[in-house]
Amino acid sequence: MKPHLLLIDALNLIRRIYAVDANQKHSNEEQLVLTCSERVAQACKKMLRITDATHAIAVFDGDKSWRYHFYEHYKHSRAPMPETLKSALHHFKSAIEETGIVVFEPINDEADDIIATLACKAADNKITSTIVSTDKGFLPYLNSEIHIYDYFKRQHLDEPGILERFGVDKNKLVDFWALAGDKTNDIPGVKGVGIKSAQQLVNNYTSINEALSDELLNSGLRKKLETNMDMYVISKQLVSLRTDINLGFSLKQLRLN
Structure with missing residues (x-):
């Protein structure tokens, strides 16, 4: 067997x-x-x-x-x-x-x-x-x-x-949760980045660094990422x-x- x-x-x-x-x-x-x-x-x-x-x-x-x-x-x-x-x-x-x-x-x-x-x-x-x-x-x-x-x-x-539930592929879930946070475990994510913005980022870019290097990235979203990058890093470790x-x-x- x-x-x-x-x-x-x-x-x-x-x-x-x-x-x-x-x-x-x-x-x-x-x-x-x-x-x-x-x-x-x-x-x-x-x-x-x-x-x-x-x-x-x-x-x-x-x-x-x-x-x-x-x-x-x-x-x-x-x-x-x-x-x-x-x-x-x-x-x-x-x-x-x-x-x-x-x-x-x-x-x-x-x-x-x-x-x-x-x-x-x-x-x-x-x-x-x-x-x-x-x-x-x-x-x-x-x-x-x-x-x-x-x-x-x-x-x-x-x-x-998984795709139907979260709107992202399974290999992008960790980045998605690191951005949007996870309320059930009190994981903060990036302040001001909600589910839709997190979905947009992980579905359109291979990494957050790639998103930040895109001149067409929404300025408000860019500022949130740059200001709260430390919480993104912390959250990613917590959800991994x-x-x-x-x-x-x-x-x-x-x-x-």
């Missing part, structure tokens, strides 16, 4: 399932956690069947990644994890492990960077992987070896869908996932029994 690596963005899956279950009637918090952890385990089993995976890992977030130190406002407006869920994460980890999937929680790195590193390393070795997440940050890495699956919409994401993390384990250790 050809190897296939399943990469689960664990908290992305858990928090969304929990948000739905928390709105249902439960006798107590313990029952809520039990029901929700069972649903997460069922979701993992279903994804194993859908992908026909031979290897699998569910990755959690470490504590305060480099982005929080690099930019102090990173995710500062995001609502904290509900305390009931936070104190019960060990139940979810156990539920996932019982499906045969390896659970990994780095010390400091974000799950997105770990998953991107694993997917790219696998692709370099001609091994196909499927990332299960609704996080748009993975979209620039979509290719013939790296697939992305939205469990809640029950669909694999594709390049036409790392693919070079030293993981400390091999693909063999992720094989399903």
